[in-house]
Amino acid sequence: MNHQPPRLARKFFEWVCGPAKVDDLLGDLDEWYSIHAKTKSPFQATLLYWKQIFSLSFSYTVRKRKRDAASGMYSTSNFSMDMLRNYLKVAVRNLYQYKYFSVLNVFGLAIGMSVSLLLIALVAYIKTYDTFHIHQDHIYTIVSDRTEGVEQRQYATAPVVLAEKLQQHPDIEEVVRIQAGFREEIKQDKGTLPIKGYYVEPNFLKVFTYQVTQGDPVSALTKPNTIIITESAAQKIFNTTHVLGNTLEMEQGGLLEIGAVMKDHPINSHLAFEVLVSYATLPPVKTSVADQWMNYGRQYVYVVLKEDRSIDQLNEYLNKIAQDTYASLPIKATFDTQHLHAITMGPDYNQAIGPKWEMSGMVVFSIIAAMILLPACFNYTNISIARALKRAKEIGLRKTMGGVRNQIFIQFITETVVITMISLAGAILIFLLIRSEFQSMMVASSSIDLSLTGQTVFLFFLFALATGLLAGAFPAFYFGGLNPIQALKNKIRGRSSAMRVRKVLTVFQFALSFGFILSLVVFSRQYQYSIGFDFGFTKNNIVNVPLQNVEPRLLQAEFSPLAQVQSIAFSSDVLGLGFSNSWVKNSVNDSLEVAQVFVDRNYLSTFGLTLLAGGNFPEEAGSEGDTYRERFIIVNEEFLKAYKMDQPMDAIGQTFLVDSTELEVIGVVKNFHFAPLRLPISKFFFRMNPQHYAYAHVTVKPEDPFHLFSQLEDRWKKLSERKMEASFFEDDLNEGYSMYQTLLKIVGFLGVLALTISMLGMLGMVVYTSETRSKEVSIRKVLGATVPHLTLLLSSDYLKLMVWAILIAVPVTALFFHWTLPRIQYYSVTLNGWDVLLSTIMLMGIGLATIASQTLKTARANPADTLRAE
Amino acid sequence: MKVYLGEFEELVLLTIATLGNEAYGVSIQQDIEARCHRTISIGALHSTITRLEEKGFLKSWMGGATQERGGRSKRYYEITQAGKRAVTETKSLRDELWDLSKIKLSLK
Numbered sequence: 001m002n003h004q005p006p007r008l009a010r011k012f013f014e015w016v017c018g019p020a021k022v023d024d025l026l027g028d029l030d031e032w033y034s035i036h037a038k039t040k041s042p043f044q045a046t047l048l049y050w051k052q053i054f055s056l057s058f059s060y061t062v063r064k065r066k067r068d069a070a071s072g073m074y075s076t077s078n079f080s081m082d083m084l085r086n087y088l089k090v091a092v093r094n095l096y097q098y099k100y101f102s103v104l105n106v107f108g109l110a111i112g113m114s115v116s117l118l119l120i121a122l123v124a125y126i127k128t129y130d131t132f133h134i135h136q137d138h139i140y141t142i143v144s145d146r147t148e149g150v151e152q153r154q155y156a157t158a159p160v161v162l163a164e165k166l167q168q169h170p171d172i173e174e175v176v177r178i179q180a181g182f183r184e185e186i187k188q189d190k191g192t193l194p195i196k197g198y199y200v201e202p203n204f205l206k207v208f209t210y211q212v213t214q215g216d217p218v219s220a221l222t223k224p225n226t227i228i229i230t231e232s233a234a235q236k237i238f239n240t241t242h243v244l245g246n247t248l249e250m251e252q253g254g255l256l257e258i259g260a261v262m263k264d265h266p267i268n269s270h271l272a273f274e275v276l277v278s279y280a281t282l283p284p285v286k287t288s289v290a291d292q293w294m295n296y297g298r299q300y301v302y303v304v305l306k307e308d309r310s311i312d313q314l315n316e317y318l319n320k321i322a323q324d325t326y327a328s329l330p331i332k333a334t335f336d337t338q339h340l341h342a343i344t345m346g347p348d349y350n351q352a353i354g355p356k357w358e359m360s361g362m363v364v365f366s367i368i369a370a371m372i373l374l375p376a377c378f379n380y381t382n383i384s385i386a387r388a389l390k391r392a393k394e395i396g397l398r399k400t401m402g403g404v405r406n407q408i409f410i411q412f413i414t415e416t417v418v419i420t421m422i423s424l425a426g427a428i429l430i431f432l433l434i435r436s437e438f439q440s441m442m443v444a445s446s447s448i449d450l451s452l453t454g455q456t457v458f459l460f461f462l463f464a465l466a467t468g469l470l471a472g473a474f475p476a477f478y479f480g481g482l483n484p485i486q487a488l489k490n491k492i493r494g495r496s497s498a499m500r501v502r503k504v505l506t507v508f509q510f511a512l513s514f515g516f517i518l519s520l521v522v523f524s525r526q527y528q529y530s531i532g533f534d535f536g537f538t539k540n541n542i543v544n545v546p547l548q549n550v551e552p553r554l555l556q557a558e559f560s561p562l563a564q565v566q567s568i569a570f571s572s573d574v575l576g577l578g579f580s581n582s583w584v585k586n587s588v589n590d591s592l593e594v595a596q597v598f599v600d601r602n603y604l605s606t607f608g609l610t611l612l613a614g615g616n617f618p619e620e621a622g623s624e625g626d627t628y629r630e631r632f633i634i635v636n637e638e639f640l641k642a643y644k645m646d647q648p649m650d651a652i653g654q655t656f657l658v659d660s661t662e663l664e665v666i667g668v669v670k671n672f673h674f675a676p677l678r679l680p681i682s683k684f685f686f687r688m689n690p691q692h693y694a695y696a697h698v699t700v701k702p703e704d705p706f707h708l709f710s711q712l713e714d715r716w717k718k719l720s721e722r723k724m725e726a727s728f729f730e731d732d733l734n735e736g737y738s739m740y741q742t743l744l745k746i747v748g749f750l751g752v753l754a755l756t757i758s759m760l761g762m763l764g765m766v767v768y769t770s771e772t773r774s775k776e777v778s779i780r781k782v783l784g785a786t787v788p789h790l791t792l793l794l795s796s797d798y799l800k801l802m803v804w805a806i807l808i809a810v811p812v813t814a815l816f817f818h819w820t821l822p823r824i825q826y827y828s829v830t831l832n833g834w835d836v837l838l839s840t841i842m843l844m845g846i847g848l849a850t851i852a853s854q855t856l857k858t859a860r861a862n863p864a865d866t867l868r869a870e
Numbered sequence: 871m872k873v874y875l876g877e878f879e880e881l882v883l884l885t886i887a888t889l890g891n892e893a894y895g896v897s898i899q900q901d902i903e904a905r906c907h908r909t910i911s912i913g914a915l916h917s918t919i920t921r922l923e924e925k926g927f928l929k930s931w932m933g934g935a936t937q938e939r940g941g942r943s944k945r946y947y948e949i950t951q952a953g954k955r956a957v958t959e960t961k962s963l964r965d966e967l968w969d970l971s972k973i974k975l976s977l978k
Contacts, residue, residue: 024895024932024944027895027943030940034938055911056912061920064920
């Protein structure tokens with residue numbers, strides 16, 4: 001008889017019922033319990049009690065009583081507009097009364113949200129990709145997972161022969177093949193113009209939706225050597241869009257007839273092209289079927305599924321094809337389907353057809369955005385809680401007058417949302433300021449549009465609301481739970497666990513800021529290091545002129561008479577930036593991949609390269625009629641090492657099979673950095689073949705560059721219609737490291753944001769503690785404490801936190817750099833003590849200045865002013 | 871017929887009428903379980919009572935707390951005029967049907 005009904009069950013029931021009146025039901029339950037207790041074991045009685053609780057919880061009775069309670073006179077969960085108005089009014093008054101903190105909060109949150117706004121705008125735009133196709137929901141592309149030996153790679157491409165197999169599948173409406181390799185130079189009156197596009201099958205326009213303005217698209221894609229041209233490409237080549245029936249003459253020979261003209265495709269398309277060339281234009285495939293199944297070149301297969309079919313069966317079918325086909329082939333592969341809308345922001349496949357934002361990059365971006373946003377939210381939470389004392393009386397009074405936890409919660413959430421909405425305005429302002437800069441840093445900047453639309457503004461708004469909830473939830477919860485008696489008596493004590501969490505978060509903020517500062521220091525040193533690096537060749541007073549298909553001999557004839565021009569050399573690549581590769585074989589060894597640059601006789605002297613043995617290329621070596629016959633190579637020291645030759649002299653006269661041509665070593669050149677610094681020096685040789693020349697290297701006298709360039713420009717105009725793109729070699733080289741400038745800009749910007757946020761947070765806390773401790777300070781002062789002593793007293797807590805932050809951040813960043821720097825660049829700097837010292841001074845300097853601005857004021861204050869009222 | 875009473879609804883209404891002044895949650899349930907030899911769930915019973923109350927066949931008032939109830943009051947139920955009419959109508963319908971079917975059913 002002494003047993004009581006389970007309390008937990010009753011609590012649960014009360015929680016379920018909320019404000020509904022269920023006293024009679026609980027009474028009945030208790031009575032049942034006592035009845036059961038007489039005849040059954042306590043355990044059974046308890047079990048029955050629980051059973052009844054659940055039975056009632058889901059009953060119509062409880063539902064109805066809850067509904068009645070919600071609209072009844074004395075309901076407590078009633079959310080009326082009057083109260084909301086009151087909350088808003090109080091919120092605005094509070095913001096106004098504590099302007100200092102309001103500004104700090106708004107400023108901090110605005111900065112914190114700005115980076116996230118970029119992310120949201122970017123993702124929102126990417127989500128609009130390919131939404132203009134009529135069949136968008138049913139279009140899939142086939143992607144492949146190819147394993148050759150131990151190497152496994154994912155491709156966005158698929159073998160073209162797969163398309164033939166797919167055509168028989170009953171679920172498929174259309175199959176279209178795209179060959180993305182169309183790149184030609186179109187002959188103009190003077191020079192040529194480049195043009196890019198896809199070879200597509202005739203049903204391309206049935207699958208994808210584009211607007212054809214002139215001509216017949218079906219025949220244009222059916223007949224060989226006909227194309228559909230976009231209006232902007234037509235404008236570029238013909239200066240008009242009325243080009244139907246015109247022909248394009250390609251530099252390599254061959255004519256293309258324009259069968260139709262289409263409007264430019266929208267920029268939010270993962271297919272990007274200037275022309276569509278009929279598939280029939282491609283030369284017939286001559287390779288064996290097995291070879292075709294192993295070809296994952298730039299060829300893509302798209303399918304349109306019939307409307308009511310699911311993709312699963314097609315996937316199964318693809319698995320079966322892969323199993324059957326690759327059982328007898330040396331490589332293994334599996335296929336999968338990828339929906340049209342998953343292409344643009346999807347997994348990192350090789351050989352993507354058009355603009356693409358890799359998932360991994362997006363994740364990094366999201367992490368960065370969160371790293372900026374979360375500290376800002378935390379600042380708000382922190383400052384709000386610390387200032388609870390100021391609001392305690394109000395909350396106590398509200399509670400005494402009948403306000404319940406939920407109402408206080410809603411009040412503070414409202415207040416936070418008001419602040420975040422004001423901050424959102426600021427954040428959008430920052431967003432507009434950094435938008436174009438951000439866009440210019442992106443690889444595919446031309447295929448993105450970050451302008452404000454109704455949709456993005458709506459998303460921003462939702463985001464701000466979520467931020468408000470995130471930042472305000474904890475303080476609102478905390479205030480809602482205040483005990484009214486203690487609150488009215490001003491006896492609120494911060495819980496020590498909350499204090500510890502606050503300290504940990506503050507340390508994290510500082511550590512983050514410190515990490516950014518340190519990165520800034522290290523990356524700027526790395527940039528300086530790369531710019532000032534000794535590449536082992538001359539880089540001064542050389543002007544690089546891309547030939548853009550101009551005959552080297554003609555250019556030589558035009559440029560060499562100029563007074564400032566001393567000599568001209570030709571090559572295929574710009575030293576220190578680019579090179580190509582060839583497979584090399586000699587009688588003994590297996591094939592080796594060797595880097596190469598095609599040069600002429602003047603090259604070695606122009607770039608001041610030192611020959612260790614042998615000599616330069618002989619004059620006009622082996623010229624036989626029109627086609628040039630190569631005979632010699634000049635190798636570097638690494639090449640000797642690879643073939644185990646100790647002395648440079650040993651190499652002279654040896655022959656190697658390069659691209660199935662036998663070439664003889666005529667000279668050995670000292671090692672130099674032919675590749676960008678991110679790569680180590682490897683096996684390399686110079687070859688001589690005028691067919692590959694793409695650059696002229698003009699050695700000039702170091703005077704009046706402006707005059708020189710205008711002279712070159714004049715001469716250039718006689719050679720080509722295109723714009724001359726000449727530039728100083730040194731600038732080109734430095735340009736190759738401009739990625740560091742971008743990196744520095746990003747890291748610097750993020751660093752400024754992180755630092756500002758953490759300093760704002762600290763400022764808020766310092767202001768607050770200085771205010772609350774002003775009495776203590778005054779008494780200490782009266783008793784003889786000095787200003788420096790008091791300043792130190794007020795600042796020491798924060799200084800400790802900063803030291804902790806640095807102690808944590810240094811090993812973490814050191815590890816980070818240890819891992820990343822050599823991966824970014826083979827020849828790189830390492831993190832050293834000076835970097836750490838410099839960063840520490842910067843962080844401490846800014847931090848001290850922030851703290852001192854407040855603590856000094858408090859320490860200097862006249863104690864009489866503070867203590868007079870006591 | 872204007873009203874429709876389910877079998878269980880009818881049972882609950884009649885039980886409440888039988889119990890007179892002592893009709894509250896526990897007693898109703900005990901009475902039905904004892905009389906019909908069947909266990910009914912508390913949730914189903916109260917849902918039915920609430921629906922009958924909504925239809926105006928029942929009214930209730932609070933009163934009488936005991937110690938076993940943890941000092942909580944009982945909610946007593948009473949059948950209203952409309953309730954009486956509803957059970958009567960149901961009964962007369964059944965009677966009519968019984969009369970008509972007596973010959974065919976002819977229990978032996």
